[in-house]
Amino acid sequence: MKAERWLELKEIVGGALDLPDEKRAAYLDQACGRNAELRSDVEDMLRSHGLNGNFLETPAIGVLHGLSDSGDGQSWIGRTVGSYRVVEEIGHGGMGVIYRAKDLRLGRDVALKFLPPEIAETAEARARFQREAHAASALNHPNICTIYAVDECSGYPFIAMELLKGRTLSKEITAQGPLPIDRLLEFTIQIADALDAAHAEGIVHRDIKPSNIFITDRGQAKVLDFGLAKRALSEHRAPGTIEVDESVPGQLTRTGAAMGTLSYMSPEQSRGEELDARTDIFSFGSVIYEMATGEKAFPGKTAAIILDAILNRAPVPPSGLDCGLPTKLEEIISKALAKDRDLRYQHAADMRGELQRLKRDIESGGVGIAKERSGRRATRWVATGFAILALALAGSGIYFYSHRPAKLGEKDTVVLADFLNSTGEPVFDDTLKQALGVELSQSPYLNILSDQRVRETLGLMGRSPSERLTSDVAREVCQRAQSRAVLAGSIANLGSDYVIGLTATDCLTGDVLGQEQVPATSKEGVLAATDRAAISLRAKLGESRNTINKYSLPVQQVTTPSLEALKAFSMGARMVQESGDATAIPFFKRAIELDPKFAAAFTWLAAAYSNIGESGLASESMRKAYDLRDRVSDRERFYISAHYYDMVTGEVEKAHQVYALWSQAYPKDWAPWGNLAFNEAALGRYDHALSDVLQSLRLNPDSAACYANVIQLYTVLGRSDDAKSAYQQALARKIEPPGVHAYLYEVAFLQDDTEEMKRQVAWAAGRVGAEDFLFSVESDTAAYSGNLNKARELSRRAVESSLRNDQRETAALWQMNAALREAEFGEATAARKTMAAALALASNHDTQILSALVLARTGDLTRAKSIADDLSRRFPLDTLLNGYWLPTIRAAIEIQQRNPARAIELLHAALPYELGLPNPQFEVGGLLYPVYIRGQAYLELHRGYEAAAEFQKLLAHRNITQNGPIGVLARLGLARAYAISNDRTKARAGYQDFLVLWKNADPEIPILREAKLQYAKLQEM
């Protein structure tokens, strides 16, 4: 076919497809004229179109996998459908999955509900679905979830609707049981009003049930899914067979949904009759019953029982369930639940009227109820009602007098927008936002969205991460990051004065949460004015006077009184985010030049140096920041002190105290808990570490590092199953830190699950950053069974992999791990050579420690001593260096010098730390090193029982030593210990144990040859 011919064909086919069937023939007559060949081709195409059904609609990969494109596993996340970009899954609804999505045209967040394709399988069904959904979308009522649009993508119909925050009524009831009467009435009046409005438009819901009613965080009821129920119900009305099981987590399989619906059906609905608005009245009656009692009106385990109850039985009177309900409410429920629809309320409006009256009566003191019915029950209600009211009053009293109304919840974060600077003076750009940030970050009440999150969110929005946060952009960031409010500031001239304005806006509703304006008479007064405005706004947002008084040092004091220095500092802070630490350094230095007492600038300078690997300069700056720590806010002081102890001096206990204080003062901060855990783990206090890291995770459930640490701690504590389920939880949150796979590998190693080990290695293959880690861990496994050559090869690949990623320090650690292994296996030359290569890659605190250990174990004592002495001089207060590593290194030296008794004395210092996970990277060289060296010292002393005890300790802590060489060398040590104590049977068994494990080992390994000789000697005896 020629190209022109094709164009013609396309044109005509396209035109024909736009026409209804009956008009096509005439169109073709005219379009094709007498060209019979063309006409025939066009008709072929049209026939083909009519026949091809779902041809090509399943993507190729699905076809090749032999699956049809099933909606259940369909992931829409990250995709664009219609004008929406799908962001994340937020739940399952009765009929499909609900996602949060961004409306790209209007810039607002919406909920997208995807329905199963069956709902619109045929053209007719599709049209009906569209018609009904469109009718529902015309409903505009505060208590009906607004439908914005109805559309479909690849055959999946979806509805775009209002994004609601809160939970469904069914969750509400599950979580807290019967609703308090005031809330119950509040909600039911709203729902009745919604039903009234829909019924007035001729729209019947047909599927009113607690999971279709949403209670927003603002206490508003919203009815969901108007106009969608009809088909779903008619499809699933096959009573009698399916079990009701709503309790299964993640239920909402289609069956579950249909069954959930069953309990709220009206009698006429269950008989399959024509329905009118009164079916909703009945279902609504069931819902109120459940709200009041916490129980279903028509319970039952099978569909048959439920249907029988709906058709033939009256529900258990709520009073029989001892809920202390007003009798009037019982009457309302009972009337709504009349089996005969002519006996029910005829209009939702009537029901609303009665509910409103009841509400008024209760609010005016319960008189109305008492009059209607006399007797015990009524009296009891009045008493209960009074108690509730009294409690509510008392509660609100306390609330009013000691708290302001808190406008921000526990987990709400706030986005800081850039200042709108209309003065034309650039010195205020960035500076005022920085000042405001410093002032606000003192508050334990406010939670400011971190710069990093802001940048990530901008990225997700397809914007440049360094885009200016105008209040519009900030609002979008706020919505996306699920923050609560935007705080926008402005500065303007007023004659020769300035006016600083601050506004906090709820980013979903646009409601102003608080506003403040403060004048400043001079440029110098601007910072102080910003400060006053911020403090006053904190109060308006609901922070208590108490914490405001405690945590509100003036910004000039906690940063700098120099606007110029603050400007340079702000620029630096911006550079860190935009172009990295190195580019920020000159700005921090400039800020320090302008104000040599600018503590925060020193802190940031230290951070920047540390992040580019200049640890010496970092320590120096951190030390200065620490000296100036009186000039920072409390929160910053915690940060500075903790890092000073952690980084500069290495004083674990002191850092620990700071973290503890920090977590008390700022209970919403997750970092101190994570760091507490880190320190506890270093000291071997794993239970504490676990509870701390879990706390950190509660405060920041998206932290990959926390998850990694949780998994690691479970493993060390021998709780492999918990480790695995923590991993599943992380995955469910779409978090998958690569390091985790090394931990899971260790779990599999401990459980002897070689298949799983392979899977973890396969996962990491090609993933730089995980690959090296797994190579190194695998090298340990190879060494564990004596395959030294294989271990060498794997270590080499680990090093290469790190280097490809430009991670020299990490590469050096893998190299050092290999060096230490060589040393312990008796390959002194190889050990020293490998160690030298590692030091050449990176010579730092960590690698120097390990190099001293390698030298000590291979007999190069002079160099070992000199490195150890140098470390001790440089880090005199470093807890783990002085408590764990130096005793171990010096004890190893003493063993070489034939002073094993002295070695044991030295190792006393390590006793409190020996079960810990100290830096440097503790998988390097294995853990429990002091124990191992002590065992060696006892062997030298020929004290077999003591030596055996040490090696037993190693074997008993297999969860900690994992696949490290220490774990296997301990077996050999144990055999020797028994041989020394002349326990030949155990010694023989010990050697056999080791030799069996090493049956495929490389034969030339010195310690293996030695072990074989010793074993042979033992056999001769």
Added chain:
Amino acid sequence: MGLLQGYLSLGLVIFRPMSGGGMSTLASEQVTQLLIKWSSGDEESLKALIPLVYEELRRVARRYLRRERPDHTLQSAALVHEAYVRLVDQRDANWQNRSQFFGVAAQLMRRILVDYARRRSAARRGAGDTNLPLNEELASPGQPDLDVLAVDDALNTLAKLDPKQSRIVELRFFSGLSIEETAEVLGVSPATVKREWTIAKAWLYLQIARGARREG
């Protein structure tokens, strides 16, 4: 070290070195740079780009095809998105690179999947093949109800008549993109894509049906 990164929020939380997920920053910078260069007319950079993207896609495709159970299925669009997120430095990403990326990825996905289908059909015919990187994972269940190879053949013919339609089919069928995503990649309206897609399907269906009849 990275201990201090993130002012006032991050501390010494990380136990062991944990560098970024999957691709290194270097590689993702590289892909991003190549995309940028390519968009400014440097055709050479496309040559460098293709193997990087191909490898990544092949890896994710392999992972997908190896899965035994169809729950949690990763649809190919999700798969391409995953590759995109992993390969392209999100800091420099913009809508333009994104479209370009998807354009390249669709061609590569086609190549990967057609190779896969070819090997599978060879394997089914019992032909011994020694060098089949994808073949280990052939244990996938089910019989294809659509001949991907036939679509590929027909699509080659279509490409000669109507390159644009053939691109649309690549994006929709081989990459699994939606109408809107396809429109975004090609810079045309969704209505246009829909119309062209309908006609392309009709033509391909006809072509394949005729081919089958001839063979039969």
